[in-house]
Amino acid sequence: MIMRVIKDDITALDVDIIVNAANKSLLGGGGVDGAIHRASGPKLLEECRSLNGCNTGESKMTDAYNLPCKKIIHTVGPIYYYDKENSKELLENCYKSSMSLAEEYRINNNLEKITIAFPCISTGVYAYPKKEACKIAINTIKEINNDNIEVIFVCFDLENYNIYMEELKNE
Ligand code: AR6
Numbered sequence: 639m640i641m642r643v644i645k646d647d648i649t650a651l652d653v654d655i656i657v658n659a660a661n662k663s664l665l666g667g668g669g670v671d672g673a674i675h676r677a678s679g680p681k682l683l684e685e686c687r688s689l690n691g692c693n694t695g696e697s698k699m700t701d702a703y704n705l706p707c708k709k710i711i712h713t714v715g716p717i718y719y720y721d722k723e724n725s726k727e728l729l730e731n732c733y734k735s736s737m738s739l740a741e742e743y744r745i746n747n748n749l750e751k752i753t754i755a756f757p758c759i760s761t762g763v764y765a766y767p768k769k770e771a772c773k774i775a776i777n778t779i780k781e782i783n784n785d786n787i788e789v790i791f792v793c794f795d796l797e798n799y800n801i802y803m804e805e806l807k808n809e
Contacts, residue, residue, distance in 0.1 A: 700712065
């Protein structure tokens with residue numbers, strides 16, 4: 639299981655799949671979602687409109703249009719103060735459902751290995767405590783233990799980057 643962390647803008651990455659921290663409408667928003675829609679272009683919104691939204695913890699895949707990556711997986715993280723005691727399971731489900739879609743993509747395209755890049759889901763507007771969210775991300779990916787998918791955690795802010803560096807040191 640390869641996991642690593644970088645500090646970067648996820649829209650710039652030339653990987654197989656990037657994950658978007660979207661909302662249930664899948665029709666765009668602020669934060670990483672806004673950045674992805676701006677960089678990908680209007681065709682992304684058009685495709686997203688056809689998906690009829692997405693439940694919290696679930697994921698849907700689209701093309702990447704003007705982005706350098708090949709596909710985008712849109713997942714909906716929990717809203718920490720709204721989803722409350724279900725937040726942990728819902729955040730785990732985001733990583734699980736995204737990894738399932740990524741594995742399906744890998745198999746359908748006869749690829750030996752792929753790389754997926756995750757943002758720090760729910761740790762912005764949705765206010766999930768960063769350290770807890772980081773532990774959930776790492777542990778969920780570790781449990782899935784898929785050697786054919788390289789996972790990159792993409793941190794935009796220095797605080798998340800330092801947390802991930804610290805947590806991954808112990809892996
Ligand atoms: N690349 C990588 N990470 C980024 C980027 C970027 N370009 N921009 C921000 N981040 P947020 P959420 C980081 O708020 O908490 C949207 O409006 C950011 O520093 O984007 O899941 C959606 O439409 C933070 O660590 O997502 C939803 O309504 C992380 O991405 C809502 O926000 C997540 O922050 C989702 O909230």
